[in-house]
Amino acid sequence: MMRSVTASLCFYRCQARVFSPHILRPCSTSNQIENKLTIDALYNLSVDISRIRQLKSWVLHQSPAYTNEAAALLKDMGASGQVVARILELYPEAILCRPEEMQAQKELWLSVCPSEKDLVGIIEKFPASFFTASSHHANQRANILYFQTLHLNRRIISKLMASAPQSFRRPVSQNEEMVQTLQRAYLDLGGNEDNMKIWLQKLLSQNPYVLLKPPEAMRENLMFLKDRGFTSSELLQLLSKLRGFVTELNPQAMTLTLAYSKETLGCSDAELRAIVLKCPALLYYSVPILADRFKGLLSAGVSINQILETPTVLELTTQIVHYRIQKLRSYGYDIRTGSLEVLNGTKKDFEMSYGKLQLRRERPLFNPVAPLRAAED
Structure with a gap:
């Protein structure tokens, strides 16, 4: 009985300590005392050990650890000491990866990375994707x-590989099934086979996690939208928005969102479909989020008709909308009578629009180059 209880405690202690699912260490390799060799090696690398103690102290108790080996691998690829320290602070589990596993990963990644410099940049952003067990x-x-x-x-x-490593750790047949589902949907909706490679490439680059979704989810969502009156060409437009959002949705949530949007905007089903094609965000924002954004716009004096003309303004949070409206007002732009297009876009897009308003206000009313007319006698 005592042995069973001890084994159970050991199991749950391991579960609590293992932050990453792909670097596992048995209980016998850890204890309540920090590994002095690890601490010394991290100190010599100028790693902020206090940060590791605060967030992932269990790593410091593991033995064996391969701190110097991990640092040497990174430096051999051109990483500076500062970059090495940053990587180990962000993902200290890297030191539990065996040297032969690190080397195998390096060779694997260099088969798709243009250079070691590019690989270091990826590791700096996605260290958990690189430092993984040989079983994968x-x-x-x-x-x-x-x-x-x-x-x-x-x-x-x-x-x-970097942003969705789970899709590369599972059997290739699962990715193959999802890719084939995407390709079939694209062609069935009228997509051009000659453009399919570019379409797929953009889709995967914008939303790598689409590979992890069940193919049935996409088929159900497309069928739901088709039943709501969207034509094949319109569904192809939605599918080609480069985010793969059709796989992120479900019919229940879309039903609530579309019903709320239709009631709030006071539009017909056909008008609502046209609005969705302009602003697919209406499909995947929840009712509470949309309610907050409608309330924010209306409280600022924006009319429903203005929102109907520029529905993409609903993609902005209420805070961003209020901030931009205040800046525009400071230069005499009345959002209640002007176009909402000036609110749209990224921060860079808005700053450009705002800059044009500044120039328009500061432009002199006369041409300083033109000669002044002489006063008449």
Whole structure:
């Protein structure tokens, strides 16, 4: 009985300590005392050990650890000491990866990365994607070969590996099924086969996690939208918005959102479809989020008709809308009578529009170059 209880406690202690699902260490390798060799090695690398103690102290108790080996691998690829320290602070689990596993990962990633410098940049942003156990290497290699057969360029494949590593750790058949579902939907909706590679490449680069969604979800969502009156060409437009959002939705949520939007905007089903094509965000924002955004716009004096003309303004948070309206007012732009287009876009887009208003206000009323007319006698 005592042995059973001890084993159970050991199991749950391991579960609590293991932050990353792909670097596992048995209980026998850890204790309540920090590994002095690890501490010394991290100190010599100028790593902020207090940060690791605060967030992932369990790593410091593990033995063996390969701190110097991880640092040497990164430096051999051109990483500076500062970059090495930043990577180990962000993902200290890296020091638990065996040297042969690190080397195997390096060779694997360099098959799709243009250079070691590019690989270091990826590791700096996505260290958990690189430092992984050797048990995943076979699936990773098979998935790389599969995506190469689709003629995806190397940068796209490396981006997929970095941002959605789970899709490369699972059997290639699962990715193959989802890709085939996407391709079939694209062609069935009237997409051009000659453009399919570019479409797929953009879709995967914008939303790598689309590969992790069940194919049935996409089929159900497309069928739901078709039943709501969207034509094949319109569905192709939605599918080609480069985010793969159709796989992120579900019919229940879309039903609530569309019903709320229709009632709030006071429009017909046909008008609502036209609005969705302009602003697909209406499909995937929840009712509470949309309610807050409508309330924010209306409280600022914006009319429903203005929102109908520029529905993409609903993609902006209420805070951003109020901030931009205040800046525009400071230069005499009345949002209640002007176009909402000036509110749209990224921060850079808005600053450009705002800059034009500044120039318009500051422009002199006369041409300083033109000669003044002489006073008449």
